[in-house]
Amino acid sequence: MYRYDSYDQSIVDARVEEFRDQVQRRLTGALTEDQFKPLRLMNGLYLQLHAYMLRVAIPYGTLSGKQMRKLGEIAAKYDKGYGHFTTRQNLQYNWIKLADAPDILAELATVEMHAIQTSGNCIRNISSDQYAGVSADEVADPRPWAELLRQWSSFHPEFTYLPRKFKICVIASDDDRAAMKLHDIGLKLVSKDGVIGAEVYAGGGMGRTPMVAPQIRDFVPEEEIISYLEACLRVYNRYGRRDNKYKARIKILVHEIGVEDYKRQVEEEFAHMRTLGLNPPTEELDRIRAFFANPAYDTGLDEEIDLADPAFALWVDRQVAAHKAPGYAIVNISLKPLTGIPGDASAEQIELVATLAEQYSLDELRVTHAQNLVLPHVKKTDLYAIWQKLEEAGLAEANLDLITDIIACPGLDYCALANARSIPLAQKIAQRFAAAERQAELGELKLKISGCINACGHHHAGHIGILGVDRKGVENFQLSLGGSGAEDTSLGQITGPGFSEDGVVDAIEKVTDLYLAQRESGERFLDTYRRLGMKPFKEAIYG
Amino acid sequence: MKILTGNDLVSGDVIWWAGDGWSRQVGDSADVSDHGDDLARTEEAALRVVGAYVIDATVTDEGVRPAHIKDRIRALGPTVRPDLNLKPNDADAGNWVI
């Protein structure tokens, strides 16, 4: 994992003191709320439905045991004993006191963490693949790139007041586990003639106008990625729309001027930018890369897993993925217990996962955009012990990528922007499909719920997506089918008129029944939908 | 009736104007008639509230009921965490918001 040097630490420490000063000015009345709001948002502090909410950055979703433990301590000490892992691989605290916020940031700084740029119209936390560095199929580890971009984007002097927020994702596998093409800029690392560089995609995103990012360049060598991104951002900063916040994301600019024109402008700017000495020397990426070198894996490990316990066998089958090192495995920890809240973890659960990471996963864990956790380096011989501990803590649900592994935004239970509640609906769906055999029979089925058009619950990318709307003061839910945030990225189509909370659960049952009746061998729900099209599903729902 | 709500500046707690000060209980809300906006400005300037706004509400058998579901959820707490609600011993408290 990356570790701060004295420069990184001093920058984060300075930010804590700057924010302490800003909060103090607010508490004494030197700043009005209008003046304070943009300042607190730049540090991830929102005023939400019930209280202040603090969003903590988890850079590219990677944490050490110590960092995770600190997140749990803060949940216990300053919040109501829990935190919420988000679709941006971050963590949110729901019940923060304004006066405590600087102290929380100071505590985070002691474990090399911060809340910098987790909100505001700036470059947000860089997201990446939760299997980075451990999956066998990547051309290079994307995390050093993500860290390079984290540093470059922090307090960028030119790009801190963009037309709108800006999300960047870096992956390096053909399997896309991070919804790369649904970011403002997506980078996919590739190898060309033995040189590592990036394919660049621009103008993807969800929200009220979802778009899949088109490719704007097939290769940027690693030593020029910073100047290339400066060019992309400068064109956006200068020409992105500022007259309407709903049309201000880069996807609208790329769409309105056309991808060819955007590419041309970026290339012109890049020709200029690459002469300015903006790129760190290759030694800097090498320096960062050294932090992400393979850990010292033990060798000669037993590959056999004793699957005599059927509940354990089921969990292994669902939650454990292949690791590149012999004798090791990747463990996915579900934060989707059937009666729980998607992405929520108690302080005790956070503490437990921190301990498991330290004891069994070379002191490392990951957060996924699907709001689950990952222990990336687990010996197969330790799996049973880990499972037992997870089981005791209510964290051993075996539902990865199944219908009950639901992504849900906080919705109207917590969020001031929401129009409908996402969590109670997620719980109703999970109850309806609770039977393990039924979930297994349905296979991979990604169900995603957003409580408003901003699409934090990624409903556009759900095989089944649900959008909560406000119909004359009553919660109403629109159903969509056929979305995907994986390498086969696509956007869901709305089935038709919306439903009540119970009505949408019934409708989901109808479409899954149709899938079971119509599927051909090996087809997932998404494949059957793509083959058959919307019509039969619509008929099944609306008769 | 018209009632005034917002968040406590320091703690962030949801608060309701009770006529002579702020309360955590929506049931204590006072009718602010057409004084709500003036009150909001005064109280914000006095650093007692942030994001204050006036809403419609009715008085029912169960007490003051904000007109919109969003404010009823603010009044009660998250419906999915009964333990953190204003009525932690009432399993059906969440139904009140609908």
Add this chain to the structure above:
Amino acid sequence: MVEFLSFRDGETTQEPAVTVESFTGQTNATAVRIEAGEDARELLPYLDRLSLVEVNFPAYGDGRGYSAARILRESGYQGELRAVGDVLVDQINAMRRCGFDSFHPAKPLDDAAVDRALNRYADVYQKAIDGRQPVWAKRHPETING
């Protein structure tokens, strides 16, 4: 409180700035004002005769002026570069980094707060216009200095 701030050596320009349109249409003006949304590159043919460019920030959240400033400096503009309009103390540091060397905010700034803002961060992550060495250069002095 301070109404005007300059980081230039010597005099600042007193001449009133004209619009980009009237500037490019005449030959004797030496001060121009760029509005957000106007293309700073239109001024590049005239950099030699310019002594002042004012960049207007209609709202603190409108960040186009940062790009305008950098473009002018990257093209070799040496004259006064002044940020005007909704310029807040918490933005002065980034503006300095983008090449602004004077400020005329719509609302006066607190001197002490300006000092704190400018001296808050001992290190920066990016190369910009202000000549500060980014941390990546400090980390690899041999490579950077040859």
